[in-house]
Amino acid sequence: xxxxxxxxxxxxxxxxxxxxxxxxxxxxxxxxxxxxxxxxxxxxxxxxxxxxxxxxxxxxxxxxxxxxxxxxxxxxxxxxxxxxxxxxxxxxxxxxxxxxxxxxxxxxxxxxxxxxxxxxxxxxxxxxxxxxxxxxxxxxxxxxxxxxxxxxxxxxxxxxxxxxxxxxxxxxxxxxxxxxxxxxxxxxxxxxxxxxxxxxxxxxxxxxxxxxxxxxxxxxxxxxxxxxxxxxxxxxxxxxxxxxxxxxxxxxxxxxxxxxxxxxxxxxxxxxxxxxxxxxxxxxxxxxxxxxxxxxxxxxxxxxxxxxxxxxxxxxxxxxxxxxxxxxxxxxxxxxxxxxxxxxxxxxxxxxxxxxxxxxxxxxxxxxxxxxxxxxxxxxxxxxxxxxxxxxxxxxxxxxxxxxxxxxxxxxxxxxxxxxxxxxxxxxxxxxxxxxxxxxxxxxxxxxxxxxxxxxxxxxxxxxxxxxxxxxxxxxxxxxxxxxxxxxxxxxxxxx
Amino acid sequence: xxxxxxxxxxxxxxxxxxxxxxxxxxxxxxxxxxxxxxxxxxxxxxxxxxxxxxxxxxxxxxxxxxxxxxxxxxxxxxxxxxxxxxxxxxxxxxxxxxxxxxxxxxxxxxxxxxxxxxxxxxxxxxxxxxxxxxxxxxxxxxxxxxxxxxxxxxx
Numbered sequence: 001x002x003x004x005x006x007x008x009x010x011x012x013x014x015x016x017x018x019x020x021x022x023x024x025x026x027x028x029x030x031x032x033x034x035x036x037x038x039x040x041x042x043x044x045x046x047x048x049x050x051x052x053x054x055x056x057x058x059x060x061x062x063x064x065x066x067x068x069x070x071x072x073x074x075x076x077x078x079x080x081x082x083x084x085x086x087x088x089x090x091x092x093x094x095x096x097x098x099x100x101x102x103x104x105x106x107x108x109x110x111x112x113x114x115x116x117x118x119x120x121x122x123x124x125x126x127x128x129x130x131x132x133x134x135x136x137x138x139x140x141x142x143x144x145x146x147x148x149x150x151x152x153x154x155x156x157x158x159x160x161x162x163x164x165x166x167x168x169x170x171x172x173x174x175x176x177x178x179x180x181x182x183x184x185x186x187x188x189x190x191x192x193x194x195x196x197x198x199x200x201x202x203x204x205x206x207x208x209x210x211x212x213x214x215x216x217x218x219x220x221x222x223x224x225x226x227x228x229x230x231x232x233x234x235x236x237x238x239x240x241x242x243x244x245x246x247x248x249x250x251x252x253x254x255x256x257x258x259x260x261x262x263x264x265x266x267x268x269x270x271x272x273x274x275x276x277x278x279x280x281x282x283x284x285x286x287x288x289x290x291x292x293x294x295x296x297x298x299x300x301x302x303x304x305x306x307x308x309x310x311x312x313x314x315x316x317x318x319x320x321x322x323x324x325x326x327x328x329x330x331x332x333x334x335x336x337x338x339x340x341x342x343x344x345x346x347x348x349x350x351x352x353x354x355x356x357x358x359x360x361x362x363x364x365x366x367x368x369x370x371x372x373x374x375x376x377x378x379x380x381x382x383x384x385x386x387x388x389x390x391x392x393x394x395x396x397x398x399x400x401x402x403x404x405x406x407x408x409x410x411x412x413x414x415x416x417x418x419x420x421x422x423x424x425x426x427x428x429x430x431x432x433x434x435x436x437x438x439x440x441x442x443x444x445x446x447x448x449x450x451x452x453x454x455x456x457x458x459x460x461x462x463x464x465x466x467x468x469x470x471x472x473x474x475x476x477x478x479x480x481x482x483x484x485x486x487x488x489x490x491x492x493x494x495x496x
Numbered sequence: 497x498x499x500x501x502x503x504x505x506x507x508x509x510x511x512x513x514x515x516x517x518x519x520x521x522x523x524x525x526x527x528x529x530x531x532x533x534x535x536x537x538x539x540x541x542x543x544x545x546x547x548x549x550x551x552x553x554x555x556x557x558x559x560x561x562x563x564x565x566x567x568x569x570x571x572x573x574x575x576x577x578x579x580x581x582x583x584x585x586x587x588x589x590x591x592x593x594x595x596x597x598x599x600x601x602x603x604x605x606x607x608x609x610x611x612x613x614x615x616x617x618x619x620x621x622x623x624x625x626x627x628x629x630x631x632x633x634x635x636x637x638x639x640x641x642x643x644x645x646x647x648x649x650x651x
Contacts (some may be wrong), residue, residue: 010617011620011632013630014617014620014632015620015632038619040619060612062518069558115597170616171613171614172614173575173576173613173614174575174576174577174578175614175616176616176619192531211522212612212614212615213616214628227535231618244515244518246557246559247518247521247525247555247557247558248557248558249556249558250562250613261518263515264514264515264516264517264553265549265552266555266556270618281514313570323618323622325577325580325618325619326577326581326621331614331619333619358638363576367575391632393608397618398575399577399580399618400580402580405580415575417575417613420613420635421613423556447602496525
């Protein structure tokens with residue numbers, strides 16, 4: 001019986017992967033559902049097991065199954081290992097995704113899983129933290145804070161109980177790496193959480209998952225059940241994981257608002273200090289880390305920190321699964337060492353716009369990231385280079401816009417989104433975002449433009465300097481980038 | 497059936513759970529399609545919270561409806577990646593087709609139209625969902641077909 005691999009990734013399913021899987025089953029093949037390879041312009045994909053390795057096909061519809069099995073499909077892409085888009089990547093975190101059934105623990109172990117945790121448990125907690133520090137790993141959620149320092153702070157903090165909290169509230173538009181990993185390799189996330197628990201002396205972990213990710217929820221529930229190192233004691237480690245679901249609040253991706261939500265309250269941001277590392281969940285020392293950060297600790301412990309530190313650029317060590325989407329020919333997941341340029345990602349990997357029109361703007365880092373013009377496309381994708389250019393690498397999301405984009409409209413959206421998602425605690429964000437929408441509207445309408453621009457500048461300064469958290473604090477970033485790089489969109493003749 | 501007992505049972509199942517209010521409200525919203533008004537006092541009583549605490553949490557989170565939605569729930573992503581791929585036009589089309597604005601239920605109760613801020617399906621934008629079923633590369637035709645399948649397209 002021919003074995004066929006078809007993704008059950010929610011993205012692949014959203015364009016018909018289930019029908020493709022059913023068709024192969026009906027045609028007598030053995031179907032294994034996997035994560036997605038992240039080559040979304042080719043989904044729904046299927047991979048056929050042959051004596052020469054796995055052969056890729058896509059994009060497919062159910063009706064194509066017969067010809068694929070008969071060997072005369074026009075959708076053949078050649079061997080999976082030769083796919084140019086995959087060959088060019090450096091897959092560490094995403095190495096297993098698309099290869100195996102994500103919930104088959106035996107397959108996970110056979111493909112390198114559990115090695116990181118075993119290596120960690122052979123070390124003392126202090127040695128694990130040293131390894132993470134030596135690797136240069138920085139938080140992948142967006143802030144890029146050195147993970148080793150965070151874990152050391154929690155390990156050294158006083159308290160009878162400590163917690164690991166995985167921030168799986170991936171709310172930034174243009175980001176889906178966490179989703180793909182939770183759906184495609186959930187054991188890796190759990191392994192990273194267990195390593196963190198050993199390192200800091202925690203026995204309990206939470207995953208705070210956004211409600212917009214139901215497939216990830218199902219995968220995590222199954223993985224928590226199936227992982228032998230979660231629940232009970234394993235090789236001397238006692239570690240429990242509880243999955244908690246969010247309820248549609250972008251601000252709950254901010255770590256202190258997340259903790260409030262986890263504590264059963266409105267997701268309102270807290271002032272820092274105290275840091276969650278000292279007083280986090282229920283006042284206890286808490287590691288709050290992004291999905292990718294935790295997953296990376298498992299690969300780092302398995303391979304050794306030097307391998308991680310050897311990749312990347314400057315102080316941005318290791319690889320990042322960059323997520324490319326928007327108006328782009330080849331949208332998908334591209335895991336690469338830090339340092340390639342934005343142009344290489346957008347034009348080289350991405351193939352430019354889907355419409356064929358010129359790229360006019362690229363927003364990197366989610367809704368709080370800057371809109372970069374063509375002139376900045378040669379900026380290297382690393383934390384420092386982006387900050388120096390007035391942008392933010394964030395969680396690695398890259399959204400491409402063609403020349404039909406109106407940056408005044410995007411700036412207005414930045415304010416409107418902030419107003420919608422504001423927790424309401426601080427005035428600069430709660431009121432400022434709303435005033436920002438109104439001010440942009442007046443500018444676009446040609447209403448007292450010069451003075452409105454002054455008001456806008458003042459407002460942006462207030463929000464940047466006076467907001468309690470990054471939502472209000474960074475909303476000025478996309479707005480300012482729009483004003484700086486695309487001034488013509490704010491100076492147009494107003495429609496009558 | 498929405499009964500006080502059903503609400504109480506869900507709340508009581510979370511007694512002793514740290515931060516129980518959030519998972520209780522999520523469970524109620526999933527079970528009944530909304531958080532019934534009666535839940536405010538019942539949950540407060542069961543979890544020993546103030547009614548204001550409960551009301552505050554219900555009003556904070558976008559997912560929690562206080563009234564049942566229409567027979568079909570249509571969600572369209574309004575975030576940047578979907579905007580870049582034509583999401584605004586899709587959104588406008590949905591409003592026209594369903595005869596209601598975002599955040600509202602159509603007059604005949606057939607459909608509720610909601611904005612979502614990212615499904616994580618950005619690489620297959622524009623993204624939408626009909627009764628929880630995620631759609632990618634959503635053209636207006638595809639959306640209409642999905643809504644019709646779910647039974648809510650007006651004649």
